[in-house]
Amino acid sequence: MNEITKEILKSVSDYNDGYKDAYSIRENGCGVARKSTENIKIEDKEDAPGLVIRVKPGTKGERVSIPACVTHGNIDDIVYNDFYIGEGADVLIVAGCGVHLDTGEPARHNGIHRFFLGKNSHVVYQEKHVGTGRGPGIRSIDPVTEITLDEGSELEMDSLQLGGVDKTIRKTSAVVGKEAHLIIRERILTDGEQEAVTDFVVEMNGENSGVNLISRSVAKGSSHQAYRSKIIGNAPCTGHSECDAILADNGKVDAAPELSANHEDAALIHEAAIGKIAGEQITKLRTLGLTEAEAEAKIVAGFLK
């Protein structure tokens, strides 16, 4: 494992010369370190590059880290990771990713993660993406997340991209079962010429299922972001989608929310707000003694916190 990887691991996960619980570290397309525990087994996937992670039923309070790092150009890393969460388990999954370039060649990481949550299980899934290095090459991270929630299960997904990634296409799809709940919180900051596309499709198939999608983004420089979401209510369910974006400089944001209610007891809501920082917010913080630049920075930092 090279030093760049170690630095990326520190910024995208709680790496401290290793991990306490189960983990697998991927560097430039290859697994370089791995540890299973009694309750969390990590094995190679047989039909494709990637892993199968199995969490035993009833496992509580454990975590598994599966970071992936690309540290030079001319790499297009695709990995397929499947997570099987046993009935009643409650675990934390951390899947940070970083792409580092010191040259002009492009590099990409494409993590395709599938989650199968057993009955009454609960997962917090944290995904943090960064781009680093001084090279002009294009850093791309294109995560695909497919989620299947069985009865009574809940997945909370925190997705964070706070800079350095030139291009990202983030696709998340979910099928939510009876009394299952999905919560997704996404925060993205783009600057310069960066581009980010977010695409959510959630099918609410189970009675009393629920989904809450919250996206907060800031587009600075000449960057461009597109947010698409589709919530499909096929059963008595609640769905909420919220897309808030702040524009700075010449940043652009497209938001295209879509709701489809195929059941009379499907209650679906969408909220979207795009605009520059409200002048009154800056004024308020200036009355507390901040300069205009300090006020803007504080508002953006709070918005993406």
Add this chain to the structure above:
Amino acid sequence: MLKINDLTWSAPDGGRVLRGVDLEIPDNKLVVITGPNGGGKTTLAKLISGLETPDSGSIELDGTDITKLDITERAKLGISYAFQQPVRFKGITVSDLLELAAGEKLSVGEARSYLMRVGLCAREYINREVNDTLSGGEIKRIEIATVLARHSRLSIFDEPEAGIDLWSFNNLIDVFTDMRKNLNGSLIIISHQERILSIADEIVVIADGKITMQGEADKVLKCLLSDDPSCMECPKKEVHYHGGEVNE
């Protein structure tokens, strides 16, 4: 002392809002500015805080001309302004806002004490975002708490009673009474409320962009509440003026 000299301001559409205001706000006094809606009260508060720039005239704080200073510079001199309609922020918590106001990291105990002074249960609010989930009364009290946290040289409250319930209003009176007792500077409240007027040291009445009355609170309040038409027609005869001649 805050001294305002011949201050004028016009709205962007050209309408004259302030028509030559002269005013002195003495130290260690609670001064309430009142008057009819549209008379120029909020404009005067914004000009003092730097949120608006006057067309002419000057503003002095402790003998220093601050007319050309911007909002931030005035805030750093110790001028605080509590908005009539407080601003909401997504992602900024009550605790964040109090720390920004105080200009330093606050202990949980310190942050709680500011919230408790405005009648909010700190445990329930300290980590809440200052966003749309807060009611009008809640955010108003948080706005007041941010001014308390600043320990300002000059604190200005713009209609603090607007949009809050009776319980909150009673609490507000206690807050201002307490501030009055422990004043280490000046306190200006813009208000229509008789109960706020009654705790003032002095009352200033602004109507149609001019100061029409100024003096000790009990005398001005008596005049304002009087049915005697002569009092309202010529209030200057009925009150003792602070700060000399008043412009008409």
